[in-house]
Amino acid sequence: MSSFPSSFFQALTEALGADAVQTGQAIAPRHHSDWSGAPPVQPLALVRPRSTAEVAAVLRLAHAQGVPVVPQGGLTGLAGAAVPHAQGIALSLERMNAIESVDAAAATLTVQAGATLQAVQEAAGAQGLLFGVDLGARGSCQIGGNLSTNAGGNGVLQFGMMREQCLGLEVVLADGTVLPMLRPMLKNNTGYDLKQLFIGAEGTLGVITRAVLRLHPAPAAKVTALVALADFEAALTLLGRLQQRFAGSVAAFELMWRDFVEASLKWQSLREPFDQPHAFVALVDVAGSDEAGLRAALEELLGEAMEAGLAQDAVIAQSQAQAGTLWKIREATAELPTHMHPPINFDVSLPLADIGRFAAQCRATFDARWPGHTAVFFGHVGDGNLHLSVDGATVDHDEAGVERIVYDKVAQFQGSVSAEHGIGTHKKPYLGASRTQEELAAMRAIKAALDPKGLMNPGKVLG
Numbered sequence: 495m496s497s498f499p500s501s502f503f504q505a506l507t508e509a510l511g512a513d514a515v516q517t518g519q520a521i522a523p524r525h526h527s528d529w530s531g532a533p534p535v536q537p538l539a540l541v542r543p544r545s546t547a548e549v550a551a552v553l554r555l556a557h558a559q560g561v562p563v564v565p566q567g568g569l570t571g572l573a574g575a576a577v578p579h580a581q582g583i584a585l586s587l588e589r590m591n592a593i594e595s596v597d598a599a600a601a602t603l604t605v606q607a608g609a610t611l612q613a614v615q616e617a618a619g620a621q622g623l624l625f626g627v628d629l630g631a632r633g634s635c636q637i638g639g640n641l642s643t644n645a646g647g648n649g650v651l652q653f654g655m656m657r658e659q660c661l662g663l664e665v666v667l668a669d670g671t672v673l674p675m676l677r678p679m680l681k682n683n684t685g686y687d688l689k690q691l692f693i694g695a696e697g698t699l700g701v702i703t704r705a706v707l708r709l710h711p712a713p714a715a716k717v718t719a720l721v722a723l724a725d726f727e728a729a730l731t732l733l734g735r736l737q738q739r740f741a742g743s744v745a746a747f748e749l750m751w752r753d754f755v756e757a758s759l760k761w762q763s764l765r766e767p768f769d770q771p772h773a774f775v776a777l778v779d780v781a782g783s784d785e786a787g788l789r790a791a792l793e794e795l796l797g798e799a800m801e802a803g804l805a806q807d808a809v810i811a812q813s814q815a816q817a818g819t820l821w822k823i824r825e826a827t828a829e830l831p832t833h834m835h836p837p838i839n840f841d842v843s844l845p846l847a848d849i850g851r852f853a854a855q856c857r858a859t860f861d862a863r864w865p866g867h868t869a870v871f872f873g874h875v876g877d878g879n880l881h882l883s884v885d886g887a888t889v890d891h892d893e894a895g896v897e898r899i900v901y902d903k904v905a906q907f908q909g910s911v912s913a914e915h916g917i918g919t920h921k922k923p924y925l926g927a928s929r930t931q932e933e934l935a936a937m938r939a940i941k942a943a944l945d946p947k948g949l950m951n952p953g954k955v956l957g
């Protein structure tokens with residue numbers, strides 16, 4: 495409570511009730527940091543509002559007293575963006591988790607920002623509909639966090655990122671003003687699309703409190719295959735053939751380099767999926783209406799690819815349980831913090847054709863500098879998105895050295911330092927590798943206009 499004005503604390507508890515405001519030891523340690531592994535910070539208070547009106551009251555009070563506010567969702571972010579400010583409050587949306595309505599005819603869903611991604615997926619599924627974003631942290635991450643990081647994940651190839659799923663947004667600005675932009679229409683050309691400013695802003699412009707999300711018809715069938723490939727070029731050619739044959743229905747194309755597959759099998763005690771190891775393995779989902787027809791078409795395409803020497807081997811899941819087993823290989827990312835000490839994680843995007851060369855050059859540079867190092871390469875390659883994780887213990891804990899190598903190469907290949915995880919604090923020093931000075935100045939102008947006192951998630955994204 496040290497430098498916390500007691501009048502502010504009193505006003506908060508009066509506005510929200512004592513149970514909504516925690517301080518000191520009462521704050522669960524999980525609110526001190528996020529999944530990025532950033533050093534924990536104890537906020538002066540954790541505030542857990544139950545409604546938009548309460549969020550607005552908190553922000554009005556914080557604005558009046560000059561208190562920094564860090565919005566917190568499910569704390570699964572990987573860029574350090576939800577780590578509290580030592581002189582501020584953490585504002586958790588966890589109690590605002592209602593699925594307010596599903597309009598099956600219009601294929602829209604209205605939700606409070608604290609609902610988990612999984613709850614949204616399940617509510618859509620109950621109506622025979624599908625929410626287009628899926629990712630490994632689905633059980634914990636919240637829609638507000640997904641929107642604030644413009645999350646991507648496994649379905650981007652077919653449906654796009656969170657930006658594409660959002661029809662309307664309710665936002666509370668730094669001074670407590672509510673922007674009720676919740677109109678549920680696909681078409682709405684009424685000047686600036688303000689909601690898009692808050693998507694991907696990582697809580698630096700305001701607090702997202704509610705959203706109208708777009709749903710899609712759920713495909714009646716999905717077939718999963720694992721395909722062994724000799725090189726990156728073969729993977730690209732296969733992706734092209736899949737997209738031609740299953741136009742608009744390739745639901746996932748996840749590529750794993752051998753190092754990732756090996757680590758995943760070992761960490762999760764899984765069996766080698768093929769008779770022998772292969773340089774690359776692609777996990778493919780195709781969606782459609784008729785499972786047998788889909789499987790037959792995929793079998794035919796993969797058979798042709800093997801005959802042509804494009805694919806080296808392939809296995810097609812015969813049931814959803816088998817599909818789940820194949821997907822388990824890709825979902826080893828949750829194991830990274832346990833098996834790397836610590837993992838130095840990257841989430842970059844590059845022009846599709848350059849990803850193979852980029853990865854090979856990174857690996858060669860690491861090899862020259864840290865012979866015997868451990869690094870794993872994998873990603874949503876269909877979206878041009880590559881992840882790589884380097885075991886800090888095998889590179890002398892030189893995180894800055896590894897980052898410099900990777901981000902210099904990203905700049906060289908005209909890529910992006912953050913494909914989907916955001917900037918937070920982790921990538922702030924490297925934002926200039928993907929943004930011009932003029933772009934950064936425009937971003938600062940927007941920040942100054944919406945948050946003139948600089949109280950919303952200070953120190954994240956921009957300086």
Ligand SMILES: Cc1cc2nc3c(=O)[nH]c(=O)nc-3n(C[C@H](O)[C@H](O)[C@H](O)COP(=O)(O)OP(=O)(O)OC[C@H]3O[C@@H](n4cnc5c(N)ncnc54)[C@H](O)[C@@H]3O)c2cc1C
Pocket residue numbers: 528529564565566567568569570571572575576587607608628629630631634635636637638639640641642643644645646647648695696697698700701702703827828914915951954
């Ligand atoms: C195992 C695992 C797998 C993952 N896979 C993927 C993946 O495939 N694709 C992907 O994109 N990400 C992935 N992530 C990263 C993470 O899950 C996403 O970034 C997610 O969108 C974060 O949501 P969250 O609710 O946990 O947000 P938090 O971590 O709590 O917060 C993230 C940012 O959003 C802000 N924020 C949160 N809620 C609000 C709100 N209501 N209003 C304003 N700002 C808010 C915070 O201040 C912070 O800046 C993965 C993470 C893990 C642990």
